[in-house]
Amino acid sequence: MSFLELRGVEKHFGSLKAIKGIDLAVEKGEFVVFVGPSGCGKSTLLRMIAGLTEIDRGVLFLDGRDITRLASSKRDLAMVFQSYALYPHMSVADNMSFALRLANVDKTTIREKVRRAAEILNLTQYLERTPKELSGGQRQRVAIGRAIVRAPKVFLFDEPLSNLDAALRGQTRVEIAKLHRELGATTIYVTHDQVEAMTLADRVVVLRDGSIEQVGSPLELYDHPANQFVAQFIGTPQMNIVDSTALPALRDAAGVTGPADGFIGVRPESVLVRPAGRGRLAGRVELVESLGADTLIYANVSAGPASERPVQIVARQNERTDLQPGDAVGLDIVPASFHLFDRQGQLVSGSARG
Amino acid sequence: MKHLALLVRTVAAWLVTLLLVFPLIWLVLTAFKTELQAIAVPPQLFFTPTLESFREVNLRSDYLHHAANSVITSFVSTLLGLAIAAPAAYSMAFFRTRRTRDILMWMLSTKMMPAVGALVPVYVMAQTAGLLDSRTALIVVFTLSNLPIMVWMLYSGFKDIPPDILEAARMDGASIWGEFTQVIRPLAMGTLASTGLLCLVLAWNEAFWSLNLSSAKAGTLAALIASYSSPEGLFWAKLSAASLMAIAPIVVVGWFSQKQLVQGLTFGAVK
Numbered sequence: 001m002s003f004l005e006l007r008g009v010e011k012h013f014g015s016l017k018a019i020k021g022i023d024l025a026v027e028k029g030e031f032v033v034f035v036g037p038s039g040c041g042k043s044t045l046l047r048m049i050a051g052l053t054e055i056d057r058g059v060l061f062l063d064g065r066d067i068t069r070l071a072s073s074k075r076d077l078a079m080v081f082q083s084y085a086l087y088p089h090m091s092v093a094d095n096m097s098f099a100l101r102l103a104n105v106d107k108t109t110i111r112e113k114v115r116r117a118a119e120i121l122n123l124t125q126y127l128e129r130t131p132k133e134l135s136g137g138q139r140q141r142v143a144i145g146r147a148i149v150r151a152p153k154v155f156l157f158d159e160p161l162s163n164l165d166a167a168l169r170g171q172t173r174v175e176i177a178k179l180h181r182e183l184g185a186t187t188i189y190v191t192h193d194q195v196e197a198m199t200l201a202d203r204v205v206v207l208r209d210g211s212i213e214q215v216g217s218p219l220e221l222y223d224h225p226a227n228q229f230v231a232q233f234i235g236t237p238q239m240n241i242v243d244s245t246a247l248p249a250l251r252d253a254a255g256v257t258g259p260a261d262g263f264i265g266v267r268p269e270s271v272l273v274r275p276a277g278r279g280r281l282a283g284r285v286e287l288v289e290s291l292g293a294d295t296l297i298y299a300n301v302s303a304g305p306a307s308e309r310p311v312q313i314v315a316r317q318n319e320r321t322d323l324q325p326g327d328a329v330g331l332d333i334v335p336a337s338f339h340l341f342d343r344q345g346q347l348v349s350g351s352a353r354g
Numbered sequence: 355m356k357h358l359a360l361l362v363r364t365v366a367a368w369l370v371t372l373l374l375v376f377p378l379i380w381l382v383l384t385a386f387k388t389e390l391q392a393i394a395v396p397p398q399l400f401f402t403p404t405l406e407s408f409r410e411v412n413l414r415s416d417y418l419h420h421a422a423n424s425v426i427t428s429f430v431s432t433l434l435g436l437a438i439a440a441p442a443a444y445s446m447a448f449f450r451t452r453r454t455r456d457i458l459m460w461m462l463s464t465k466m467m468p469a470v471g472a473l474v475p476v477y478v479m480a481q482t483a484g485l486l487d488s489r490t491a492l493i494v495v496f497t498l499s500n501l502p503i504m505v506w507m508l509y510s511g512f513k514d515i516p517p518d519i520l521e522a523a524r525m526d527g528a529s530i531w532g533e534f535t536q537v538i539r540p541l542a543m544g545t546l547a548s549t550g551l552l553c554l555v556l557a558w559n560e561a562f563w564s565l566n567l568s569s570a571k572a573g574t575l576a577a578l579i580a581s582y583s584s585p586e587g588l589f590w591a592k593l594s595a596a597s598l599m600a601i602a603p604i605v606v607v608g609w610f611s612q613k614q615l616v617q618g619l620t621f622g623a624v625k
Contacts, residue, residue: 050521050525051524052521052524052525071524072521072524072525073524073525073526073527073528073529073532074527077525078525078526079521079522079525081518081521081522083516083518085516085518085519085521085522086519086522087519087522087523087537088519088541089540089541098523098526098528098536099526099527102526102527102528102532102536103527146522146526150526156525
């Protein structure tokens with residue numbers, strides 16, 4: 001049995017099924033990220049593991065023990081909240097040692113553990129302050145410190161970075177990754193940001209409408225998305241998804257063989273921009289986004305002279321470009337780089353690249 | 355111009371204050387008069403103070419006995435009320451349901467009925483239970499009549515505590531009791547103190563139920579004061595002396611806890 005295991009876990013809010021029978025196994029030491037658009041149930045699922053939201057059906061095992069009905073306080077899990085949820089009336093040191101004091105750990109051990117956690121998190125000089133006197137980033141670190149002094153069985157993170165500004169978010173993301181490497185603690189991390197998911201996770205769980213869409217390592221999800229939703233959710237800019245009937249030329253360009261009806265997906269980096277008149281598709285530049293390292297070229301491709309609605313295709317390249325909106329270009333697709341989905345958005349087997 | 359406005363405002367403030375405090379001042383003055391001086395026309399502002407009325411009140415009735423009844427009934431009913439209201443407010447503030455608002459309104463609505471409307475049933479119940487003229491009956495009635503206010507005040511105080519903090523405490527291993535004593539109590543100390551104090555004052559000043567449900571044995575200070583407006587006429591000096599002795603303890607308590615009270619009533623307003 002795995003370290004943490006969910007079997008058929010469900011949550012109902014009235015007649016609404018918020019979580020629809022989740023099966024998931026998390027191994028010891030693994031960093032698992034729940035990702036999905038807002039309202040997909042990722043935070044609810046995390047709260048169910050934490051015991052803050054009741055599990056209506058299914059079972060939850062931790063370390064071989066059924067904890068489905070166990071109170072949060074007895075689960076031996078630590079959680080870092082989006083709002084940090086620090087105790088405003090306690091000093092940083094007291095915040096971090098609260099759990100240990102409740103567990104009647106002796107004072108010298110507590111002091112030692114708090115000291116070590118403060119050292120790791122660079123909080124030593126703030127131990128006597130109250131949360132009010134700290135910056136957002138420092139509060140965030142105290143919240144993490146409160147979790148690590150306990151050495152719990154599993155760390156739960158509920159969108160811990162969403163209240164930080166962009167620069168600090170990137171920096172803290174790196175710190176969390178480093179911390180996980182050092183402590184090797186089992187971690188479940190919830191985010192709506194697919195970049196956080198890709199960079200932190202050993203395994204990513206993509207959720208939508210209370211169901212798991214796909215579970216896999218970040219690159220597995222990127223290279224072999226199981227369906228159109230995952231294909232478009234993972235990766236920025238989004239994968240190009242084109243109705244195969246709308247642009248027959250793309251099928252040829254991508255080298256698609258087999259059943260025609262469905263959607264063709266191509267990652268932007270698999271679209272190659274050629275001079276006008278060359279390439280298997282002809283298009284017109286709509287917009288150029290120069291990001292420095294990357295250049296994104298949005299081109300409108302018409303199916304033919306008769307077609308009124310052109311299809312927009314994004315290309316991503318490392319070289320900079322002189323192209324201007326309105327310029328005519330040609331497009332090629334890297335051979336065998338396409339993903340073929342059926343009408344329901346499911347991957348047509350055997351069509352993945354690689 | 356600015357000066358004048360300030361002057362007008364100051365004078366107005368003093369007038370209002372005097373108007374509010376005048377009965378109290380008059381009460382204090384009358385308490386130290388003889389009965390004759392008390393009813394003298396025109397009223398005497400300057401006179402030789404005497405403790406005669408206090409002496410007579412103490413001779414005629416047992417002040418300490420009534421004071422003890424007041425202390426016991428008000429303190430016990432307040433503590434009991436807090437013990438009942440705090441869990442109720444906790445569940446309403448942190449585990450809201452669709453009916454929470456309705457329940458709160460319903461509780462408040464019970465205060466809209468005049469107490470006399472419930473007099474007969476309450477009296478009969480007290481009589482049947484053999485609790486007439488007992489402190490127990492007063493404690494039960496005081497507690498129940500203050501509960502709606504207590505729940506409301508605690509509810510609005512608790513609502514200001516972010517629920518995340520309680521969840522964090524739960525994750526840290528706190529039981530419900532631990533959550534309450536370690537997190538809610540320190541964070542809502544102002545609310546708890548002001549709620550307790552307000553109900554203490556309300557119970558202390560309660561006259562309707564103590565007059566109707568108690569007499570010699572369980573009578574509170576309110577009953578003591580009332581006994582001086584007798585059929586033979588009012589004894590203003592003695593009535594004032596008794597009143598002064600009745601309000602003195604609660605005034606002192608209020609004085610010392612003023613800071614807590616103000617903090618509690620403005621809690622949430624300043625953050």
